Amino acid sequence: MSAAEKKPFVPSSHISVKIKSQDDICVYFRIKRDVELRTMMQAYSDKVGQDMSVFRFHFDGIRIKPNQTPNELELEDGDEIDALVEQMAGFGHCHHSSSPLREYINEITKSMRCLIMFSPNF
Template identity: 45%
Template sequence: MASNFFSVKQEYSTEVSMINVKVLSQLYELDPYFRVRCDEPLRQLLIRWSDRANVEDYRTCRFLFDGKRINENQTPDEAGLQNGDCIDVFTELIGA
Protein backbone atom coordinates (compact mmCIF):
# COMPACT_ATOMS: atom_id res chain seq x y z
CA MET A 1 0.00 0.00 0.00
CA ALA A 2 1.53 3.22 -1.08
CA SER A 3 1.15 6.16 1.23
CA ASN A 4 1.30 9.69 0.00
CA PHE A 5 3.20 12.04 2.25
CA PHE A 6 3.38 15.66 1.40
CA SER A 7 6.32 17.72 2.43
CA VAL A 8 5.07 21.07 3.58
CA LYS A 9 7.63 23.80 3.45
CA GLN A 10 6.94 26.69 5.77
CA GLU A 11 8.24 30.03 4.70
CA TYR A 12 9.09 32.51 7.36
CA SER A 13 9.28 36.14 6.48
CA THR A 14 12.65 37.48 7.50
CA GLU A 15 11.76 40.90 6.19
CA VAL A 16 11.04 43.37 8.97
CA SER A 17 8.37 45.96 8.29
CA MET A 18 9.81 49.46 8.30
CA ILE A 19 8.16 52.86 7.94
CA ASN A 20 9.43 56.37 7.28
CA VAL A 21 8.41 58.97 9.85
CA LYS A 22 8.88 62.72 9.67
CA VAL A 23 9.79 64.52 12.91
CA LEU A 24 8.91 68.22 12.80
CA SER A 25 10.48 70.64 15.25
CA GLN A 26 11.55 74.25 15.57
CA LEU A 27 15.00 73.26 14.32
CA TYR A 28 14.49 73.64 10.58
CA GLU A 29 18.05 72.75 9.58
CA LEU A 30 17.58 69.11 10.60
CA ASP A 31 16.76 66.32 8.19
CA PRO A 32 13.34 65.36 9.57
CA TYR A 33 13.05 61.85 8.10
CA PHE A 34 13.69 58.68 10.08
CA ARG A 35 13.26 55.04 9.14
CA VAL A 36 11.96 52.93 12.02
CA ARG A 37 10.97 49.33 12.60
CA CYS A 38 7.31 48.80 13.40
CA ASP A 39 8.10 46.45 16.29
CA GLU A 40 10.83 48.56 17.93
CA PRO A 41 10.04 50.95 20.83
CA LEU A 42 9.91 54.58 19.76
CA ARG A 43 12.60 55.38 22.35
CA GLN A 44 15.19 54.58 19.65
CA LEU A 45 13.67 57.20 17.33
CA LEU A 46 13.56 59.80 20.10
CA ILE A 47 17.21 59.17 20.98
CA ARG A 48 18.29 59.39 17.34
CA TRP A 49 16.38 62.66 16.90
CA SER A 50 17.95 64.19 20.04
CA ASP A 51 21.43 63.22 18.79
CA ARG A 52 20.77 65.01 15.48
CA ALA A 53 19.30 68.03 17.24
CA ASN A 54 22.11 68.25 19.83
CA VAL A 55 19.58 67.91 22.63
CA GLU A 56 21.19 66.43 25.74
CA ASP A 57 18.16 64.48 26.92
CA TYR A 58 15.20 63.60 24.72
CA ARG A 59 12.98 63.62 27.80
CA THR A 60 13.16 67.43 27.89
CA CYS A 61 11.06 67.47 24.72
CA ARG A 62 7.45 66.50 24.12
CA PHE A 63 6.71 64.29 21.12
CA LEU A 64 3.14 64.36 19.84
CA PHE A 65 1.29 62.40 17.18
CA ASP A 66 -2.22 63.58 16.28
CA GLY A 67 -2.23 65.75 19.41
CA LYS A 68 -1.49 62.85 21.75
CA ARG A 69 1.79 62.47 23.58
CA ILE A 70 3.97 59.56 22.49
CA ASN A 71 5.11 57.12 25.13
CA GLU A 72 8.75 56.09 24.61
CA ASN A 73 7.88 52.43 25.22
CA GLN A 74 5.24 52.33 22.48
CA THR A 75 5.96 50.80 19.11
CA PRO A 76 4.87 52.60 15.93
CA ASP A 77 2.12 50.00 15.54
CA GLU A 78 0.80 50.71 19.05
CA ALA A 79 0.93 54.47 18.47
CA GLY A 80 -0.93 54.12 15.17
CA LEU A 81 1.93 55.46 13.06
CA GLN A 82 1.91 54.67 9.36
CA ASN A 83 4.39 55.32 6.59
CA GLY A 84 4.77 59.07 6.00
CA ASP A 85 3.17 60.24 9.27
CA CYS A 86 4.54 63.28 11.14
CA ILE A 87 5.54 63.57 14.79
CA ASP A 88 5.65 67.08 16.30
CA VAL A 89 8.37 68.00 18.81
CA PHE A 90 8.07 70.77 21.38
CA THR A 91 10.62 71.79 23.95
CA GLU A 92 9.53 71.71 27.55
CA LEU A 93 9.04 75.12 29.15
CA ILE A 94 9.41 75.40 32.90
CA GLY A 95 7.98 78.51 34.46
CA ALA A 96 9.19 80.18 37.60
Protein backbone atom coordinates in the same frame (compact mmCIF):
# COMPACT_ATOMS: atom_id res chain seq x y z
CA MET B 1 1.66 39.59 -15.11
CA SER B 2 -2.05 38.79 -15.16
CA ALA B 3 -4.49 39.80 -12.45
CA ALA B 4 -4.60 36.23 -11.16
CA GLU B 5 -0.80 36.19 -10.74
CA LYS B 6 -0.59 39.44 -8.76
CA LYS B 7 0.64 39.01 -5.23
CA PRO B 8 -1.50 40.42 -2.42
CA PHE B 9 -0.24 43.65 -0.86
CA VAL B 10 1.87 42.94 2.20
CA PRO B 11 2.67 45.99 4.34
CA SER B 12 6.35 46.70 4.86
CA SER B 13 7.89 45.97 8.24
CA HIS B 14 9.32 49.53 8.11
CA ILE B 15 7.75 52.97 7.90
CA SER B 16 9.18 56.41 7.24
CA VAL B 17 8.21 59.15 9.68
CA LYS B 18 9.07 62.81 9.98
CA ILE B 19 9.85 64.51 13.28
CA LYS B 20 9.13 68.23 13.05
CA SER B 21 10.38 70.76 15.60
CA GLN B 22 8.56 73.91 16.67
CA ASP B 23 10.79 75.93 14.32
CA ASP B 24 9.82 73.71 11.33
CA ILE B 25 13.08 71.75 11.19
CA CYS B 26 12.34 68.23 9.95
CA VAL B 27 14.32 65.05 10.49
CA TYR B 28 13.26 61.87 8.70
CA PHE B 29 13.54 58.34 10.10
CA ARG B 30 12.88 54.87 8.75
CA ILE B 31 11.86 52.62 11.62
CA LYS B 32 10.47 49.14 12.21
CA ARG B 33 6.81 48.94 13.14
CA ASP B 34 7.41 46.75 16.20
CA VAL B 35 10.39 48.53 17.80
CA GLU B 36 9.98 50.97 20.70
CA LEU B 37 10.04 54.62 19.64
CA ARG B 38 12.65 55.34 22.33
CA THR B 39 15.38 54.56 19.78
CA MET B 40 14.05 57.12 17.29
CA MET B 41 13.48 59.73 20.02
CA GLN B 42 17.05 59.32 21.27
CA ALA B 43 18.42 59.49 17.71
CA TYR B 44 16.48 62.72 17.10
CA SER B 45 17.76 64.22 20.35
CA ASP B 46 21.34 63.29 19.47
CA LYS B 47 20.92 64.73 15.96
CA VAL B 48 19.80 68.13 17.30
CA GLY B 49 22.34 68.08 20.15
CA GLN B 50 19.93 68.05 23.10
CA ASP B 51 19.03 65.63 25.86
CA MET B 52 15.93 63.54 25.16
CA SER B 53 14.30 64.83 28.36
CA VAL B 54 14.11 68.32 26.80
CA PHE B 55 11.52 67.16 24.26
CA ARG B 56 7.91 66.06 24.38
CA PHE B 57 6.98 64.01 21.32
CA HIS B 58 3.36 64.12 20.11
CA PHE B 59 1.41 62.36 17.38
CA ASP B 60 -2.06 63.68 16.53
CA GLY B 61 -1.99 65.75 19.72
CA ILE B 62 -1.27 62.77 21.99
CA ARG B 63 2.00 62.51 23.87
CA ILE B 64 4.14 59.54 22.82
CA LYS B 65 5.70 57.36 25.48
CA PRO B 66 9.19 56.03 24.71
CA ASN B 67 8.08 52.42 25.17
CA GLN B 68 5.29 52.64 22.58
CA THR B 69 5.72 51.19 19.09
CA PRO B 70 4.51 52.50 15.72
CA ASN B 71 2.00 49.63 15.61
CA GLU B 72 0.51 50.66 18.96
CA LEU B 73 0.08 54.24 17.75
CA GLU B 74 -1.12 53.08 14.32
CA LEU B 75 1.58 55.16 12.64
CA GLU B 76 1.57 54.97 8.87
CA ASP B 77 4.25 55.63 6.31
CA GLY B 78 4.78 59.40 5.99
CA ASP B 79 3.21 60.39 9.33
CA GLU B 80 4.53 63.41 11.21
CA ILE B 81 5.55 63.54 14.87
CA ASP B 82 5.90 66.87 16.67
CA ALA B 83 8.94 67.46 18.88
CA LEU B 84 7.99 70.12 21.40
CA VAL B 85 10.46 71.69 23.81
CA GLU B 86 9.38 71.37 27.41
CA GLN B 87 8.53 74.81 28.73
CA MET B 88 9.65 75.79 32.17
CA ALA B 89 7.35 77.94 34.27
CA GLY B 90 8.43 80.95 36.26
CA PHE B 91 10.70 83.90 35.71
CA GLY B 92 13.58 82.99 38.02
CA HIS B 93 16.87 81.41 37.20
CA CYS B 94 16.96 77.68 36.81
CA HIS B 95 19.24 76.15 39.39
CA HIS B 96 19.34 72.71 37.76
CA SER B 97 22.22 71.39 35.71
CA SER B 98 23.38 73.93 33.17
CA SER B 99 22.89 73.34 29.45
CA PRO B 100 22.88 75.72 26.48
CA LEU B 101 19.12 75.26 26.08
CA ARG B 102 18.42 75.98 29.78
CA GLU B 103 20.65 79.08 29.64
CA TYR B 104 18.84 80.26 26.52
CA ILE B 105 15.44 79.72 28.16
CA ASN B 106 16.59 81.63 31.24
CA GLU B 107 17.79 84.57 29.13
CA ILE B 108 14.52 84.71 27.20
CA THR B 109 12.53 84.45 30.42
CA LYS B 110 14.46 87.31 32.04
CA SER B 111 13.86 89.56 29.04
CA MET B 112 10.13 88.85 28.81
CA ARG B 113 7.74 91.51 30.03
CA CYS B 114 4.44 89.70 30.27
CA LEU B 115 1.82 88.72 32.77
CA ILE B 116 0.69 85.13 33.03
CA MET B 117 -2.80 84.64 34.32
CA PHE B 118 -3.88 81.29 35.70
CA SER B 119 -7.44 80.12 35.69
CA PRO B 120 -8.86 79.39 39.17
CA ASN B 121 -10.00 76.04 37.77
CA PHE B 122 -6.44 74.71 37.51
